[in-house]
Amino acid sequence: MSVPEPADAELLLPLDALHRALGARMVPFAGYAMPIQYDGIIAEHQWTREHAGLFDVSHMGQLELPLGSDLALEALLPGDITGLREGVLRYSLLLDASGGILDDLMVTRRADDLYLVVNGAVKHADIALLRGAGIDVRYRDDLALLALQGPAAARVLAAHAPGVADLRFMRAAAFTLLGQPAWISRSGYTGEDGFEISVAADSVEAVARALLADAEVRPVGLGARDSLRLEAGLPLYGHDLTPTINPVEAGLSFAISKRRKVEGGFPGAGIVLRDLLHGSARRRVGLRIDGRQPVREGAHIVENGVAVGEVTSGGFGPALGRPIAMAYVPAALAADGTRLQIDVRGRLLDATVVPMPFFPKSYVREGAPR
Amino acid sequence: MTRYFTNEHEWVDVDGTAATVGVTDYAQGQLGDVVFVELPPVGKALAKGKEAAVVESVKAASDVYTPVSGTVTAANAALEAEPALVNTAADTGGWFFKLTLSDPTELDGLMDEAAYQAFVATL
Numbered sequence: 001m002s003v004p005e006p007a008d009a010e011l012l013l014p015l016d017a018l019h020r021a022l023g024a025r026m027v028p029f030a031g032y033a034m035p036i037q038y039d040g041i042i043a044e045h046q047w048t049r050e051h052a053g054l055f056d057v058s059h060m061g062q063l064e065l066p067l068g069s070d071l072a073l074e075a076l077l078p079g080d081i082t083g084l085r086e087g088v089l090r091y092s093l094l095l096d097a098s099g100g101i102l103d104d105l106m107v108t109r110r111a112d113d114l115y116l117v118v119n120g121a122v123k124h125a126d127i128a129l130l131r132g133a134g135i136d137v138r139y140r141d142d143l144a145l146l147a148l149q150g151p152a153a154a155r156v157l158a159a160h161a162p163g164v165a166d167l168r169f170m171r172a173a174a175f176t177l178l179g180q181p182a183w184i185s186r187s188g189y190t191g192e193d194g195f196e197i198s199v200a201a202d203s204v205e206a207v208a209r210a211l212l213a214d215a216e217v218r219p220v221g222l223g224a225r226d227s228l229r230l231e232a233g234l235p236l237y238g239h240d241l242t243p244t245i246n247p248v249e250a251g252l253s254f255a256i257s258k259r260r261k262v263e264g265g266f267p268g269a270g271i272v273l274r275d276l277l278h279g280s281a282r283r284r285v286g287l288r289i290d291g292r293q294p295v296r297e298g299a300h301i302v303e304n305g306v307a308v309g310e311v312t313s314g315g316f317g318p319a320l321g322r323p324i325a326m327a328y329v330p331a332a333l334a335a336d337g338t339r340l341q342i343d344v345r346g347r348l349l350d351a352t353v354v355p356m357p358f359f360p361k362s363y364v365r366e367g368a369p370r
Numbered sequence: 371m372t373r374y375f376t377n378e379h380e381w382v383d384v385d386g387t388a389a390t391v392g393v394t395d396y397a398q399g400q401l402g403d404v405v406f407v408e409l410p411p412v413g414k415a416l417a418k419g420k421e422a423a424v425v426e427s428v429k430a431a432s433d434v435y436t437p438v439s440g441t442v443t444a445a446n447a448a449l450e451a452e453p454a455l456v457n458t459a460a461d462t463g464g465w466f467f468k469l470t471l472s473d474p475t476e477l478d479g480l481m482d483e484a485a486y487q488a489f490v491a492t493l
Contacts, residue, residue, distance in 0.1 A: 041428040042403040223402065223429050293406045294426050316405040316428045
């Protein structure tokens with residue numbers, strides 16, 4: 001049997017020792033040794049859907065941009081930054097001159113800066129891009145980042161940081177957590193209600209232990225993070241989003257703010273706005289696979305023996321109990337209900353285009369009762 | 371009946387020229403939750419060391435190689451309904467396929483249980 005080989009020469013997360021003490025299997029990811037699982041991916045996935053999972057996402061890049069960077073940042077992405085209110089998160093995309101996606105990220109306006117969270121695997125390229133645009137980026141590698149996700153997350157976190165339950169989805173504020181300053185947003189990558197918690201690296205173990213002390217919180221690894229985000233229909237950078245894919249193709253037109261649709265002025269605006277107007281030639285779709293066999297990234301969508309599309313994320317959806325996937329297909333094959341065939345090692349599996357998310361989201365949005 | 375092991379973490383039980391192949395408990399632990407197993411059809415001739423089956427965990431697909439050459443006589447239908455048998459019973463009910471040995475001398479190159487456990491201890 002082919003067992004994946006571990007690599008070496010990885011950076012260690014601030015919680016490395018805790019992960020190992022909790023029985024994590026560590027794998028290389030984004031240059032770090034990271035926990036892929038503790039008890040097992042399915043158990044961790046279901047625990048997060050039913051209780052609360054604690055994720056260490058300290059590999060992600062936390063960046064601070066000085067006030068006054070709004071216009072320079074808007075020149076790199078299609079979001080409305082100047083109109084972003086304090087304490088509000090905006091999902092956006094760094095684009096290249098062809099409109100290709102260089103990274104997806106969160107931007108939050110704070111009182112003293114713009115706070116960005118970017119993907120770990122490309123954070124150094126992002127920093128170089130931002131600095132090349134004349135932005136004085138402060139890379140906060142002295143901070144750690146935790147995510148607490150699931151229906152119990154608000155109750156658990158509020159016990160340590162009173163007031164967090166008043167935050168709404170995509171809102172953030174400063175809190176005190178175990179006597180230490182923490183920047184907390186109501187956001188995540190699982191489709192569940194939950195929070196992302198930025199604290200000093202040297203106090204993150206105390207925070208993690210305090211959260212794990214609640215009987216409803218268990219540590220969750222990268223494996224379940226991937227299956228959770230797949231069920232939630234959320235794309236993964238480097239797989240579902242790459243420099244050869246633009247925001248319209250990716251189904252992320254919502255990340256192109258209204259004012260920017262009118263004004264343009266972001267990289268690749270000509271191509272992106274043309275696709276927005278006329279529709280892109282290919283689209284990211286969700287696929288429900290017949291039977292039980294998963295399809296994986298790289299598998300081809302075939303029509304009359306010819307590859308017409310490609311799976312970019314695929315696996316087993318534990319809460320759905322069946323295989324699901326994301327793929328890029330021609331617009332003519334992108335309508336919900338379209339039947340497709342996928343080549344898996346020479347066998348053709350049948351699949352249906354379905355709306356995403358595959359599993360309903362549980363966000364606590366603005367307007368929800370407090 | 372004698373059980374042999376490979377350094378690719380398959381086991382093979384041999385009784386005369388009849389053999390049953392599965393993956394080891396160590397292997398299932400490395401795979402994580404198994405959600406699908408693709409098995410070879412009965413009658414297929416398999417060559418030692420070549421891909422014989424595919425085991426899919428939540429995360430990834432892994433090839434399973436046959437430890438010995440032979441012709442498939444049975445595939446474990448229970449794995450279709452319950453792929454997690456590979457996790458819960460790797461050494462027993464989670465077997466993959468049975469075959470008739472075409473060259474019993476191939477067994478000479480395989481490990482016994484003690485040698486395999488010593489090998490796993492080095493990983």
